[in-house]
Amino acid sequence: MRRVIKVAAIAMAGALTLAACGGDSDGGGASAGSSVSPASYKVGLAYDIGGRGDQSFNDAAARGLDQAQKEFNFEKKELEASAGETDAQKEERLRLLATGGYNPIIAVGFAYATALKAVSAEFPDTSFAIIDDASFTAANVANLVFAEEQGSFLVGAIAASASKTGNIGFIGGVNTPLLQKFEAGYTQGAKAVNADITVQVKYLTQPPDFTGFNDPAKGKTTAQGMIDNKADVVYAAAGGSGSGAFEAAKAAAGPWGIGVDSDQYKLPSLAKVKDIILTSMIKRVDVAVYQFVKSYNDGAPATGIQTFDLAKEGVGYSTSNPAVAEYTAKADEFKEKIISGEITVSAKP
Amino acid sequence: MTTTTPSVELSGITKRFPGVVANRDVNIKAQAGHVHAIVGENGAGKSTLMNILYGLLRPDEGTIHVDGREVSFASPSDAIAAGIGMVHQHFKLADNFTVLENVVLGAEPTRGGRLDFEAARQRITEISQRYGLEVETDALVEELGVGDRQRVEILKVLYRGARILILDEPTAVLVPQEVDELFDALRELKGEGLTVIFISHKLDEVLSVADEITVIRRGTTVTTVEDPRSVTARQLAELMVGSELPVPELRESTVQDRVMLTADGLTLTLPDGRTVLSDVTFSIRSGEILGIAGVEGNGQAELVEAVMGVRRPTSGTVHLGGEDVSHWSTRQRREAGLAYIPEDRTRSALLLEAPLWENRMLGHQTMAPNARGPLLNRGGARADTERIVREYDVRTPSIDVAASALSGGNQQKLIVGREMTGEPQVLVAAHPTRGVDVGAQAAIWEHIRNARAAGLAVLLISADLDELIGMSDRLTVIFRGQLVADFDPRQVTPQQLGSAMTGAGEAA
Amino acid sequence: MRRRFDLRSVLIALAAPVLAILFSVVVISVVLLAVGDNPFDVFSKMIEYGTQPRTEVLILNSATIYYFSAVAVAIGFKMNLFNIGVDGQYRLAAFAAAVVGGSINLPAPLHVLVILVTAVLVGAMWAGIAAVLRAYRGVSEVISTIMLNFIATGVIAYLLQPGRLAVEVQGSNNIGTEPIPPSGQVPGMAIIPGTESKVYGLAILAVLVGFGYWFLLNRTRFGFDLRATGMSESAAVSSGVDIKRMIVAAMLLSGAVAGLVGMPQLLGSSYSYSLDFPAGLGFTGIAIALLGRNNAVGIAFGALLWGFLDNSAQILDLEGVPKEIVTIMQGTIVLSVVIAYELVRRYRLREQQRLTGQATAEPTGIGPGADEREGAPA
CATH class of the missing domain: 1.10.287 (Helix Hairpins)
Known part of the structure; x- marks a missing residue:
């Protein structure tokens, strides 16, 4: 049954594309969907600096794309930003994809906002999506944003429950409003459990220095400092720098670490320190990308602001470390309250 | 002794550089146990020849025999292996190493992979005693005087087993007493059967130490004098130049009454507490040349800098034409008519990479004909450079070549021409003829004499005692930052000056 | 001859x-x-893409920015000053200019002028700190400018916060300064036929700066002093140049030009200084100044070449060639x-x-070079 739906969906997508080109509407070719059939459309993806392999949210986007490709039949093209480039160059990257017949096109990161605004207007027949930005909307653009503060609230609550010292830490990769959302939710969640708790807050770098997302050494010393200051849970919202923070926690034997973006307990690269990763705040960039591609595949590309929050399972926390089990009841309780609106989590620290 | 195989024999050596022949058919035979001097003007081809012998350059034609065997050197290490060692004019020592470390540097004795300083120390002591080259092996080179440093250089060469020593202008940096010590050492060396090849253009010294003298002119060997007693310095010099020789001498006195430059109580104490100038007072009148003699490093450089305004003295004043200029900048002083021939031409007087006409502006970039308001007057500067090139006989294909392309003498002529332009009141000339050929030397002296006759006041600092004695109206000696003795140049001898310069003698 | x-x-x-x-x-x-x-394929793709009208505009625009940066670096280089701080200088200058530009409202030419002057002054001031430290305290400008880059980053990060000098855009994760109103913007120039993309209006300013740089260096006393100091500090001192003053003057000038680096982007495209304002252009400037040998025209070619390479890299990525x-x-x-x-x-x-050897040999005619002279060129 499922296979039938899939075949139909692809056929429909193919038909739509053809229709857009003014071709015939006689889709539904029997062979569509089989593994040898030619790709029916091309998905373009423009990464922010770091690209595929950054162990962080570019990678999460890549995962979503990979998953979509496994299920749907399309060609893909991934381009990457360079350091120090201007909006004009980002614009050109998107434009190259659009003129190259890529549709849909996904821009990973808020830095593409200005560029996408211009390009989406130039190519009204192409579907676009942008991650982490809702500064503008257009009929052919989906704004995929996340309620990071909600997910962070839950891990904050877990951190406060797990802390014996009444002292926890937050490490942000780069001091941007986006990361401040993580900080805000985390602090609120912790205070909701223990109003007297101390939250140490540190950001590794300041923009335009974005190396804070990829500097394990800095993550390690910062976490070490927090642990020395009595923190016994450290939330590392710092991309690749998190591994350093976990090493510090592991070395100190006792403190917990909390991961970010994906379920870091399961990441092979962190296998050595996984036992101290209590939980991770999960930001489902992969889900957002997958769902966007799917919506296009299904013939109804998503547009407008798509907020991935707790209710939509766009954010959450991981339970793969058995140690977190004793705190999940409380966390789930908060989750219900946030979903029901009983608790509103502010995005500002 | 003269019939034995020569220790070094150069025959028919010719070396061409693109467009010029640096050496042509050079023939030299040097015997073991001899000091063989090679004399010639700057640019005559001595350095090229020695670089060939030391393996730095390969001859285009000709052969080299060492102890009767024909050799061919691809690099200095081949030459060293053949027993040839070179003591350069500019010392190549590491200041912050000890004598011992400097001597073994590059030929470190090892035992089981570790430095074996004890063995080295023994050998050095042995060598230095044998040849009378006494140095403290554990002293830091930076603490040594010039003469000691030279001994270290010689030790270094001997340590590597050299039997043939090339000394390139070894006396240029020494005072007379140190020269004597060096010559004693050279006599020890030849007594031990070593061959010394001694390059110089100081003919009195050559005559006193050499057993044979080869004269080089324009790249080729002019003659070899087998008995130095048979020639005079003057004859040698004329062989070198190929013509009559200039003499530094002043004619009648042109001293006028007007005092042009006065230094009063100039004292300079460095931040580290050393006093390098102490109460230096003198005045120079229009048409007068005041010569300052002294061993290098006794405050001459600092005195010149204080007069020029490059360095602020701790106390004391400078008056230029009656006006107190102590607080004026170098530029203001230059604009007021203070001309300057710095001691180190390539460092302080020229922009080596810049064309001649830009060098003509240097130091005069605010004055006509080089500037018009805040803008440069390129046309004016170029035209005036052409004039200087013509009047001062600067040999150059064009005023657009870089200063570094000129020979030292031609560079200096350009500098002198530049500084004499614009009717200067006072000229501060530090070593104005150092390292220039005889022809240029004569021309520079002549220009200074003419300017003196026209009323120029000159502060002359030089290491060439003949120049000082011949070109000064008055002479004074600087020692450890103080003016210690005044002499009448018509009566003083170089020996008397030398004593005063080393602080040994009293004023005559 | x-x-x-x-x-x-x-x-x-x-x-x-x-x-x-x-x-x-x-x-x-x-x-x-x-x-x-296949190298041939790669190069021909780059050239094909690089010569499309739209890409040409991008190249010119990149080159404009690079040109300012490289000239700023070159001014320092000419005096043997290594101004690594162009990066911090232009970022701070652009930030200050964006704040000023967004907070005032003046008639168009005046508004632009105020913004540019702000940028130039701030850039010069930031470089001036390193200059004074170098001239009067002997601190290596390499070290101080690197430190000042970090400090500039910190200062901007502190000030670029909502409630301070930044404004938030609803729904955006970016923050920037108040956008500069149209009167402070510099319109682009549609000078490349075949595309609607526009070349930065400030490209003209880059040409003027280039001319000014050449004129200053080669036609003025100040430029002579500057070059003389660069070629030989000791010779410059003897000639009466006040080295300390020259260091300060050269660094101020370098910083002033550095202040302009961010202006084409600010006034011609983004109109606000935000988190994603291009960074690192100061370092590109160092490479281009080297490439152009500190020469006004050479730098222009260097900037264009760099712009071409940077922009044509996009097509390589699309064609599956690693753009690295x-x-x-x-x-x-x-x-x-x-x-x-x-x-x-x-x-x-x-x-x-x-040639000089020949000239020296000429008067006598019997010199060692005489027989060789006929075969020599020139």
């Missing part, structure tokens, strides 16, 4: 960069072959240009020495 001499040196001067680029093409071809790409290849290409070009110029410099010196 002089004419031919000059013609030769012009040819030699051109030969160096051309040879350097050819050499780097060879090196890159080897690299491309090693990773399994362009970074390798840029590095190779800089390195080979530096080497080629050094070789040419030595060749020229030898040539001049040879």
